[in-house]
Amino acid sequence: MKKHYSxxxxxxxxYGNENTSLQNVLAMLIGPKAEPSVTGELAGLGAKTLSSMTAEDFKKYEGVGELAATRILSAFGLAGILNKFSKEERYVVRSPEDAANYFVDLAHHNQEHFEAIYLNTKNQVVARKNIFKGSLNASLVHPREVFREGLKVSAASLIVAHNHPSGDPSPSSEDIQVTKRLVESGKMIGIELLDHVIIGDCGKFTSLKEKGHC
Structure with missing residues (x-):
């Protein structure tokens, strides 16, 4: 008898991507250890529930190890990104969670990426810009580079984010220093820095606004 994965x-x-079942997609993501009873149970939860689960949640199921859990999270992350860019309406940021979801793709980089999104008065994203790649350093994050795009698109506010390849989103003293510098610059320029979000792995993130630094 052929294995479920095969x-x-x-x-x-x-059948092609569009016509295959969620259960089969999960089997492909889990790999040769996939069991139909497990993929069936997971598929029964529905895509919406699965997209909100963590790696630890997935690893509770037989045959789902660290690698398989990461594959599933990555698949839902990619689906979210594609869905976001396929919509005609602009993405609205109402909370740190919304910002973290927007920047979820940063979690897959093996070096730090510092990026910014620019919002209009309705908190809709009107532009996104990569500021630099590499270890975060206050001297590299010059307010001029961060706010230049904001002035171009007449942004009312912005949110910056960067990833921690270690997976731990705890802010460093450098992260806090960069945030305070951008907050002060934003006040002078007239474009408010709403938040600085640090992206970790498995959906973890830290909002420096919630920490009182914005």
Whole structure:
């Protein structure tokens, strides 16, 4: 008897991405250890519930290890990004969680990426810009580079974010220093820094606004 993974792979090739079941997609993501009873139970939860689960939640199921859990999280992260950019309406940021979800793709980089999104008066994202790649240093994050794009698109506010490749989103003294510098610059320029979000792994993040630094 063929393993669940092999059957799912064949059906995916035969029926195509659009017509395969969520259960088969999960089997492909879990790999050769996938059991139909497990993928069936997970599929029964629905895509919405699965997209809100953590790696630890997935690892409670038989055959789902660290790598498989990461694959599933990555798949839902990519789906969220594609869905975000396929919508005609602009993404609205109402909370630190919204900002973290927008920047979820940063979690997959193996070096630090410092980026900014620029918002209008309705907190809709009107632009996104990569400021630099590499270890975060206050001297590299010059307010001129951060706010230049904001002035171009007449932004009312902005949110910056960067990832910690270690997976731990705890802020460093350098992170706090950069945040305070941008807050002061924003006051002078007239574009408010709403938050600085640090992205970790497995959906973890830290909002420096919630920490009182914005």
């Amino acid at each position: 059957v799912a792979k064949e059906e995916l090739v035969f």
